[in-house]
Amino acid sequence: MEIKGSVALVTGGGNGIGEAVVKYFAGHGAKVAVVDMVQKNIDRVVKDVQEMGGEAVGIQANVTIEADTARFIKGTIEAFGKLNIAVSSAGIIRDGTMLSLDKETGKVSKKLGFDKWQAVIDTNLSGTFLTMRDAAEAMVNGGWPGLLVPISSVNKCGQVGQINYSSAKVADALMPKIIIGEFLMRGIRNIRCVAIAPGYTATPMLTGMNQDALKAILEDVHLGRLVAPEEIASMIGYCVENEALNATTIEITGGLCYPKGIAK
Amino acid sequence: MESIRYNDMEFSVEKDGDRWTLTYGLPGGSKAVAGAGLFAGLSESEARTRALALVKTIFPVGVRSVGPDVMHPNMIGDLKIVGPDVAHPNFVYWNKDSVSSPKDL
Ligand SMILES: NC(=O)c1ccc[n+]([C@@H]2O[C@H](COP(=O)([O-])OP(=O)(O)OC[C@H]3O[C@@H](n4cnc5c(N)ncnc54)[C@H](O)[C@@H]3O)[C@@H](O)[C@H]2O)c1
Numbered sequence: 001m002e003i004k005g006s007v008a009l010v011t012g013g014g015n016g017i018g019e020a021v022v023k024y025f026a027g028h029g030a031k032v033a034v035v036d037m038v039q040k041n042i043d044r045v046v047k048d049v050q051e052m053g054g055e056a057v058g059i060q061a062n063v064t065i066e067a068d069t070a071r072f073i074k075g076t077i078e079a080f081g082k083l084n085i086a087v088s089s090a091g092i093i094r095d096g097t098m099l100s101l102d103k104e105t106g107k108v109s110k111k112l113g114f115d116k117w118q119a120v121i122d123t124n125l126s127g128t129f130l131t132m133r134d135a136a137e138a139m140v141n142g143g144w145p146g147l148l149v150p151i152s153s154v155n156k157c158g159q160v161g162q163i164n165y166s167s168a169k170v171a172d173a174l175m176p177k178i179i180i181g182e183f184l185m186r187g188i189r190n191i192r193c194v195a196i197a198p199g200y201t202a203t204p205m206l207t208g209m210n211q212d213a214l215k216a217i218l219e220d221v222h223l224g225r226l227v228a229p230e231e232i233a234s235m236i237g238y239c240v241e242n243e244a245l246n247a248t249t250i251e252i253t254g255g256l257c258y259p260k261g262i263a264k
Numbered sequence: 265m266e267s268i269r270y271n272d273m274e275f276s277v278e279k280d281g282d283r284w285t286l287t288y289g290l291p292g293g294s295k296a297v298a299g300a301g302l303f304a305g306l307s308e309s310e311a312r313t314r315a316l317a318l319v320k321t322i323f324p325v326g327v328r329s330v331g332p333d334v335m336h337p338n339m340i341g342d343l344k345i346v347g348p349d350v351a352h353p354n355f356v357y358w359n360k361d362s363v364s365s366p367k368d369l
Contacts, residue, residue, distance in 0.1 A: 039290075039296050042296070042297065043296055046297045046299065046300050047297060049300060050300035050301050053301070054301055055300070055304070056299065056300055056301060057286075057298060057299040057318070058297050058298060058299065059298075059322050060296075071324060072322075074321045075318065075321045078317055078321040078322075079299060079302065079318050
């Protein structure tokens with residue numbers, strides 16, 4: 001599939017990896033729907049696309065709400081007449097260990113709040129499911145060639161302090177195998193699905209992380225620096241163009257090895 | 265181009281080269297962008313028609329599920345607040361403006 005002339009929808013398109021993906025697609029001749037919860041970020045990204053000579057709509061929406069998902073899919077098709085690429089980059093972190101102990105008594109002093117569990121599962125897993133499901137529905141009914149891109153994470157392997165996040169991301173990484181298996185079963189041949197599992201990437205999300213832990217993790221990255229969001233975006237662009245890539249999850253981490261890091 | 269008023273929101277469709285930019289007013293007086301570089305080569309009236317169809321899709325009026333949803337009921341004291349079941353066949357999610365929808369029902 002060619003990027004030029006395609007229509008792409010990017011959730012979380014107002015910041016970080018999503019923003020880089022929007023600009024990559026717009027720069028390569030796709031029309032793009034920028035979906036995000038934060039209107040001022042949408043405004044900034046849509047204006048940047050305009051300055052690049054591209055075409056974009058901005059749709060403020062919450063990916064965890066089913067009616068919002070239906071609205072941004074319909075809005076994209078209303079604006080551009082079709083949908084070819086759906087990237088689910090909206091995501092959050094709410095880190096913390098499941099239990100914390102009181103140093104003196106050795107008893108549990110704090111539990112990871114259910115609100116922290118639920119918010120991450122809702123956004124990173126349910127949000128991705130809804131976007132992938134409704135984008136696929138539109139692509140099947142429209143008969144358009146399509147690519148679904150759930151954004152997983154290298155921490156799908158299980159990161160301490162991220163029971164909520166890792167649980168969501170390992171599930172996101174499984175989606176391509178399941179979705180494409182089901183498409184094969186149902187005779188749906190026009191849509192592919194490739195998940196991307198980024199390593200530690202230089203976006204505002206990392207400012208919410210424990211900075212000491214981040215520094216320690218960087219020592220385990222062969223590349224010796226954070227991955228750039230643009231590097232993730234160009235990998236997604238490659239996935240659009242290479243039709244043999246399907247039903248798989250690609251890690252792009254700069255060579256994260258975790259020998260001294262925390263994940264096992 | 266004259267602005268479009270739809271469901272108490274004010275939209276402007278401005279020409280930018282041979283394309284159109286769609287913005288709308290926010291409560292504080294600032295502006296938000298709904299789209300840029302749109303409707304290449306379309307005339308003013310065609311762009312206006314397309315813009316209106318787009319805003320009706322992006323900003324539907326009527327039942328909107330905000331707050332607690334059916335999957336995650338909230339407890340306020342003994343009261344269980346359950347949001348709308350958006351998958352239910354009787355769930356109404358309309359995208360007509362608030363003036364015309366009662367007539368259509
Ligand atoms: N940055 C990293 O190191 C890294 C590594 C691996 C995976 N990821 C994943 O990549 C994706 C993008 O991360 P990022 O670093 O660009 O984050 P980011 O915080 O820079 O951007 C995320 C965007 O998603 C939006 N968003 C959050 N919740 C939303 C919701 N409910 N509805 C709509 N929009 C919502 C935010 O407003 C924000 O604009 C996430 O899924 C993240 O888990 C990031």
